[in-house]
Amino acid sequence: MKRVLKSSDVRAARRRLLGFVAGLFVLCCLFVGGLTDWFQLALRSNLHSHTLIIPVVTIFLIVTERKSNNGGFCSTLWLGLPMLGLCLGGWLFGLSNQAFNTGVHHVSLQLGFFLAGVWALTLTFFGLGWVRSAFFPLAFLSFMLPMPEVVEQGLEQWLITASAQVSEMILRLGGIPVFREGQLLELPGVTLEVAEECSGIRSSWVLLITSVLAGYLFLRTLPSRLILVAVVLPLGVLRNAVRIAVIGWLCVEEGPELIDGWIHRKGGPFFFAASLIPLLLIALMLGKLETRWLSKSNQSR
Structure with a gap:
């Protein structure tokens, strides 16, 4: 039986939506400098180029799941407005701190307060119940934030070291003599260095985001989703x-000149696409295990 909405309910929903859009427009105007810096960082940085698609994915999830987001529109002014005030106050205080006015720190600060403002506006106009039902799409916006430099450097170095170790094992299993010293691999007639460009940090980060999204869309339990995310780094190292x-x-x-061949220069997208196959297989396996476990759980009740 379909629920028939009253005309007053429809008008109220439209007013809330228009109010949210107007508030978002004002928020974008206030943070236009930070949003511009974020956009420029995404264009010039390979590591952060994927962030431009995150808002598109969030809007897609909200639109396609609007029927399941049945928390109902109920204004939460008592929570949304104070949160918005704290957001703007923190933003102004952060601008006065010179330590956060340069580089990635500046972009992260501005964008972080902007996203907090989006959450505050959502609470104000749509209410806590609706925010709970649309929690994942809203939380997914956090992937817009640039990776902190200290995290980037630490993760990059770990990927380089782990990749050099695993590649040494693969070469030895293939019968090729190899001597590894740090991130240098000495082979007959050629020496390879696993440099920063070979870390695969961008593709691993994108793979992590893909696993989070795939877990939300195709898996139903938190343990299965966590397992899918946990396999990303080992999968990235293996790739x-x-x-x-x-x-x-x-x-x-074939000869040491192949060190500058197609696989080295442009093989990254191919190997990234190849790494999606085991990720998909793991997701399918986890989905089947979930179905069996949930069916047994229902039968035992």
């Missing part, structure tokens, strides 16, 4: 190691 091992094998078998 890098296989690519390095293939380059090393070609250099030994």
Whole structure:
């Protein structure tokens, strides 16, 4: 039986939506400098270029799941307005702190307060119940934030070291003599260095975001979603190691000039696409295990 909405309810919903759009427009005007810096960072940085699609994904999820987001429109002024005030106050205080007025810190500060403002506006016009039902799409916006430099450097170094170790193992399993010293791999006739460009940090980060989204869309339990996210870093290391091992094998078998071949220069997207296959298989396996566990759980009740 379909629920028939009263004309007054429809008008009230439209007013709330228009109020939210107007508030969002004002918020964008206030943060136009920070949003411009974020957009420019995404255009010039390979690591952050994916952030431009995050708002599009969020809007898509909200629109496609609007029927399931049945928390109902109920204004939460007592929570939304104080949160908006704290957001703007913190933003103004942060602008006066010179330590956060340069580089990625500046972009993260501005964008973080902007996203907090979006949450505050959502609470104000749509209410706590609706925010709960649309929690994941709203939380997904946090991937717009640039990765902190200290996290980027630490993750990049870990990926380099792990990739060099695993590629050494693969080469030895393939019968190719190899001596590793740090991130240097000495092969017959050629020496490979696993440099920052070979870390695969961007593709691993994008793969992590993909796993979070896939877990939300295709899995139903939190443990399954966490397992899917947990396999991303090992999968990223294995992907890098296989690519390095293939380059090393070609250099030994065909000649050291292949170190500058297609696989090294433009093979990244191919290996990234290949890494999506095991991620999809793991998601399907987890989905089947979930179905079995939920069916047994229902039968035992």
